[in-house]
Amino acid sequence: MLSTITPDTGRLLISEPFMMDPNFKRSVILITEYSTEGVMGFILNHESEYLLGDIMPDILYSEMPLFTGGPVGNNTLHFIHRCPDKIEGGIPIADGIYWGGDFETVKALVNNYQLNNNEIRFFIGYSGWEAGQLDDELKENSWIVTNKFDPDMLFNHDEENLWKHVVKGLGQRYAHIANFPENPALN
16 A cells, blocks of 8 residues: 555545544545645545436436535536547546546437446546645545555445445455444444
C-alpha cells in the first residue's frame, strides 16, 4: 500500500473504518485528478436517492442511479465509464476506466439504451482536497491508498459491500478491518 499519493490518477482511497466525517464513512474514492493545486475524485459507493432522470428530464432511460461523488460541487454532474469506443474525449484514469467525454454522445447513447449501468457511473458533486490537505490526512492514517484493484468491481453495483471487498483485496494486513463494526461501541 502507499503511504502517500503520487501524481498518478487511478488510485483508490479507502477510508479508515472509524472515520468520523459522515461524507466519507466507509468510502471508496477513485482519484481522477492530482496536481500541485490539489486532488479530485469520486466516492464510488455512496448511491444517492436520485436517478439520472430526476435531474435530466430529457433522458429517456432515467433509471440509472446517481452517486454522491463527494461534498464539493453538488450542483455538478460527472461520469466515469469503461467504453472509450462509444464515448470520445474521456481521460484515461486507470486500466480501462475513463473520466468524462462527450456528454451529448452520452445522452444519445443513454436515450437509445446503448449504455448500461455496468459501463458508466454518474456522480453529483465530487471529493476534493487542496494542495497538501490529502497528504496531511494520509499522515493521520485517515485513508489507505492502493492502485491494486479490479476495475470490474467499480461497476458491479454492490455499493453496500464495495468498501469491504476493496479492504479485503488489500491483503492479510488489512483484511481484519473489513469486519470491524461501523459503530465501535457495538464491539
